[in-house]
Amino acid sequence: MDRVHEQLATAGFGDVRPAHGFVFQYLSFHKTATAVGIGEHLGITKQAAVQLIDELTKRGYVERRPHPTDRRARAISLTARGWECVERVVAAWADIEREWATLIGPDRLGKLHDDLATLTAATSGGRPVPLRPLW
Amino acid sequence: MDRVHEQLATAGFGDVRPAHGFVFQYLSFHKTATAVGIGEHLGITKQAAVQLIDELTKRGYVERRPHPTDRRARAISLTARGWECVERVVAAWADIEREWATLIGPDRLGKLHDDLATLTAATSGGRPVPLRPLW
DNA sequence: CCATATCGTCAAGAAAGTTGACTACCTTGT
DNA sequence: ACAAGGTAGTCAACTTTCTTGACGATATGG
Numbered sequence: 001m002d003r004v005h006e007q008l009a010t011a012g013f014g015d016v017r018p019a020h021g022f023v024f025q026y027l028s029f030h031k032t033a034t035a036v037g038i039g040e041h042l043g044i045t046k047q048a049a050v051q052l053i054d055e056l057t058k059r060g061y062v063e064r065r066p067h068p069t070d071r072r073a074r075a076i077s078l079t080a081r082g083w084e085c086v087e088r089v090v091a092a093w094a095d096i097e098r099e100w101a102t103l104i105g106p107d108r109l110g111k112l113h114d115d116l117a118t119l120t121a122a123t124s125g126g127r128p129v130p131l132r133p134l135w
Numbered sequence: 136m137d138r139v140h141e142q143l144a145t146a147g148f149g150d151v152r153p154a155h156g157f158v159f160q161y162l163s164f165h166k167t168a169t170a171v172g173i174g175e176h177l178g179i180t181k182q183a184a185v186q187l188i189d190e191l192t193k194r195g196y197v198e199r200r201p202h203p204t205d206r207r208a209r210a211i212s213l214t215a216r217g218w219e220c221v222e223r224v225v226a227a228w229a230d231i232e233r234e235w236a237t238l239i240g241p242d243r244l245g246k247l248h249d250d251l252a253t254l255t256a257a258t259s260g261g262r263p264v265p266l267r268p269l270w
Numbered sequence: 271c272c273a274t275a276t277c278g279t280c281a282a283g284a285a286a287g288t289t290g291a292c293t294a295c296c297t298t299g300t
Numbered sequence: 301a302c303a304a305g306g307t308a309g310t311c312a313a314c315t316t317t318c319t320t321g322a323c324g325a326t327a328t329g330g
Binding site for chain 1: 317318319320325326327
């Protein structure tokens with residue numbers, strides 16, 4: 001994680017914190033997200049989620065628009081710059097995984113991934129675990 | 136980590152946070168520790184380390200005594216209750232590892248451990264990584 | 271169409287860390 | 301021996317990040 005953010009900083013995305021990454025991840029798969037949904041995904045309150053969204057909006061990674069079907073809500077989505085940042089993260093992770101493959105071999109790396117998936121699925125009962133950058 | 140602390144709570148150790156665990160770990164291997172040493176181990180300032188020590192002292196897990204060789208310093212060590220808690224943690228981890236072994240097999244679990252050790256050693260340059268419960 | 275639930279917001283505050291300055295003590299080189 | 305600089309702990313002020321609680325506006329379901 002630290003290495004990804006070092007990479008991002010050199011690519012001009014030095015103003016995103018690790019916690020923001022989890023918002024990005026959620027927005028990559030939910031085109032019209034809400035603050036409540038993001039909060040649940042991260043395991044934080046909606047107020048804290050709004051604060052993250054505010055920061056990302058101010059920095060141009062995210063935008064709020066009227067929600068298409070719910071006039072209480074605001075539809076949150078990535079801007080062009082947000083998507084650029086996501087692409088950078090994907091590329092950085094790919095680099096890191098390639099390096100891992102050279103260290104322990106692609107076969108072992110694949111098994112490592114599968115085993116970790118098995119263990120986390122078992123301890124969380126199969127449901128998705130709220131991701132938090134904090135214990 | 137969450138499961139260990141659930142186990143601890145049912146065993147009467149409900150007043151320790153995850154961050155405290157890293158202090159316990161350090162004290163298990165350093166009989167006369169100092170606040171600065173603990174701070175370096177966790178990657179936090181000495182002031183923050185002192186605060187953790189204060190909490191653990193108030194709750195009876197840790198005690199401060201005059202340092203044997205340095206009159207500026209205070210020697211920090213686990214009390215009997217502190218050691219009881221450590222034993223509980225060790226037992227809880229052993230339970231969890233046994234469960235992991237049944238899930239993916241002892242052989243794969245051993246390789247998982249070795250591979251993770253290889254990867255972390257490579258990315259940290261071999262030096263110990265300061266442990267933090269926070270990104 | 272009314273009761274209840276949900277989305278976002280405002281405000282206050284708690285948790286856990288940081289920075290900076292200070293005293294007391296240690297250590298090292300001359 | 302001792303001056304000079306480094307280190308351990310402490311005090312105080314502050315920052316960051318998250319929480320709790322209350323609220324208006326809108327949605328939804330019997």
